[in-house]
Amino acid sequence: MPSHDVMPNMELYQPAVLEDALAIADRLGDRGWLVGGGQDTYGWLKDRAKTTDALIDLSGIDSLRGIRQDGDTLEIGAMTTLTEVAENALVRERFSLLAEASAIVASPQIRNIGTIGGNVSQDVRCWYYRRGLSCYRAGGNLCYADTPEGMNREHALFEGSRCVAAGASDTAPALVALNASMVIRNSGGEREVSAEDFFVGPALDILNTTVLRPGDVLTAIRLPADWRGASFYFEKVADRNVWDFSLVSIAAAFRLNGDSISEASIVCGAVQTTPRRLRNVENALRGMSKGMATAEAISPMATAGARALAHNGFKIPLMQNLVKRAIAA
Numbered sequence: 001m002p003s004h005d006v007m008p009n010m011e012l013y014q015p016a017v018l019e020d021a022l023a024i025a026d027r028l029g030d031r032g033w034l035v036g037g038g039q040d041t042y043g044w045l046k047d048r049a050k051t052t053d054a055l056i057d058l059s060g061i062d063s064l065r066g067i068r069q070d071g072d073t074l075e076i077g078a079m080t081t082l083t084e085v086a087e088n089a090l091v092r093e094r095f096s097l098l099a100e101a102s103a104i105v106a107s108p109q110i111r112n113i114g115t116i117g118g119n120v121s122q123d124v125r126c127w128y129y130r131r132g133l134s135c136y137r138a139g140g141n142l143c144y145a146d147t148p149e150g151m152n153r154e155h156a157l158f159e160g161s162r163c164v165a166a167g168a169s170d171t172a173p174a175l176v177a178l179n180a181s182m183v184i185r186n187s188g189g190e191r192e193v194s195a196e197d198f199f200v201g202p203a204l205d206i207l208n209t210t211v212l213r214p215g216d217v218l219t220a221i222r223l224p225a226d227w228r229g230a231s232f233y234f235e236k237v238a239d240r241n242v243w244d245f246s247l248v249s250i251a252a253a254f255r256l257n258g259d260s261i262s263e264a265s266i267v268c269g270a271v272q273t274t275p276r277r278l279r280n281v282e283n284a285l286r287g288m289s290k291g292m293a294t295a296e297a298i299s300p301m302a303t304a305g306a307r308a309l310a311h312n313g314f315k316i317p318l319m320q321n322l323v324k325r326a327i328a329a
Contacts, residue, residue, distance in 0.1 A: 007045055011054035018061055018185065021217060025056055026187040030214040032056050036079055036118035039110055044123070049132040064117075064219055067091065072225035075183075078117025078218045082171070083108070085116050095223055097232040097251055101174035104236050107243050117218045120172050120182075120198070121210055124165035124273060125245055127151065136162040136206050148310050154247060157306040157315055158272040161203035164309060166270045170236060172199060173251040173269035176277060178227050183220040184212065192222070199274035209273060227253045227265065233326040236269075237318060246270035248318045252326040254290065261285045261294075266326065268302070268319055278302055281323060295327035 013032075015021040025032055033052040035041050036059070044050040058064060064079035067088050074090060085091055086103035105111055105119060123129075124137070126145055134140030145152040146164045155164040175195040182198045184191050198210055212218060231254040238244035249269035255262045264285045266278040281301050288294045302323040303316045 007042070008048065008051060010045075010052055012057065013054060014057045014060050016060050018063055018217070018219065021056060021058060021061060022185060022187050022215075025217060026215045028054055028056070028214075032214070034058060034217060036115040036121075037081070037110075037113040038118075039106075039114045040118060040122040044130075047130070047132070049130055058217070070222075072228075074223040076116060076221045076223070078220055079115050080117075082111040082114050082116060082119060085171075086111065094228045095178055095232075097178060097227075097234050097253060098171065098174045098223070100232075100234040101171045101236075101249075101251060104234075105170045110243075116171055116221060119169050120175065120195075120221075121212060121218060122168055123209060124163075125168045126155065126163075126165035129165060137165065137202070139207075146309065150310065152309040153311040154245070154270070155309055155312055156272045157303070157308065157312065157319070158276060159201050159203060159274070160272070160307065160309075161201070162206055163202040163273065165202075165273060167199070167209065167273050167275065168245050168270070169275075170246060170249060170269065173249055173267040173275040174234060175221065175223075176275040177251040177253050177265045177267040178223055179265070181222045181224070182218060183222060185217050185219045186215045190219075195221075196275070196277060201273045227255075230255055233329050235322055235325060237322065248315055248322055250319075250322040250326050251275075256290060259289050259291070261288055261290050266302075266323065268322070271306075271315060271319055278323065280304060285327065290327060292324075292328045295324040298327060299324040 013024050031053040035055050035057045065077045068075045082102045082105050086099050092099045128135050128144040129137050145155050156166045180195040181192045233252040236246050236249040251267045253265040264282045268276045284298050299320045306316050
């Protein structure tokens with residue numbers, strides 16, 4: 001039996017410029033695996049739950065790093081570390097929502113290595129899937145978590161079509177709330193996709209959690225001025241204050257006219273595979289006063305349509321309470 005204490009054999013490419021990375025990714029197609037900080041990648045490969053013929057390490061491409069201002073837009077290179085995002089003065093001043101989300105990912109050691117591009121591109125964390133079982137997401141015909149006997153405490157409340165795994169990214173809800181866009185390059189050119197459309201649920205694609213396909217490289221994330229200077233609220237609830245993934249998180253932005261809410265953007269994480277935009281709550285809040293009375297009246301709307309599994313029903317009041325706290329803050 002092969003040892004799982006060592007990595008399997010594979011080719012390693014370490015391009016220094018983006019054009020070389022795109023050419024290699026195009027040539028290898030689905031035989032190549034793009035690597036940012038590697039925090040998600042190496043676990044998959046070491047456990048043999050997934051394999052690849054070649055790794056394409058993007059860490060040596062300087063053009064994919066850094067935070068730049070382009071007119072009213074703030075552009076973050078996909079290989080910028082989470083620590084750099086969390087501590088950047090421009091991000092903290094204009095979009096503190098993203099700075100807070102980045103600062104709470106995992107642990108300081110992981111944030112120093114992990115990249116924002118990797119954080120939004122990581123795969124789901126369902127242990128059945130990660131153990132290599134043949135579930136729907138792995139090409140089988142069963143969701144092991146979506147059964148009365150399944151271990152599903154951390155799983156999804158919404159949109160569980162064939163897969164009830166919840167998204168693991170802490171920065172994804174913040175990016176959706178901020179109307180961010182994702183810049184994707186391949187050998188055919190560049191395209192820009194809204195953060196909301198970047199993430200894909202199992203009803204549309206059971207094998208992938210983003211629109212990235214073989215040959216694609218996420219190069220940057222752009223933050224428009226839409227929510228610059230708004231009132232922000234971010235909170236993550238997890239079993240432990242460090243290292244753990246979210247049970248439920250919330251990222252919210254508010255525009256105020258006096259004490260009335262003129263516009264709101266509210267997104268929850270870890271309640272479905274993709275960040276969940278609460279448009280019904282946003283619409284109901286328009287014109288209402290920001291405070292506890294409004295929060296009490298509106299927060300139950302947040303979980304309309306939720307389907308609790310055998311062991312994750314606690315997420316429903318938890319999600320309502322986070323929405324309440326965001327509105328009342």
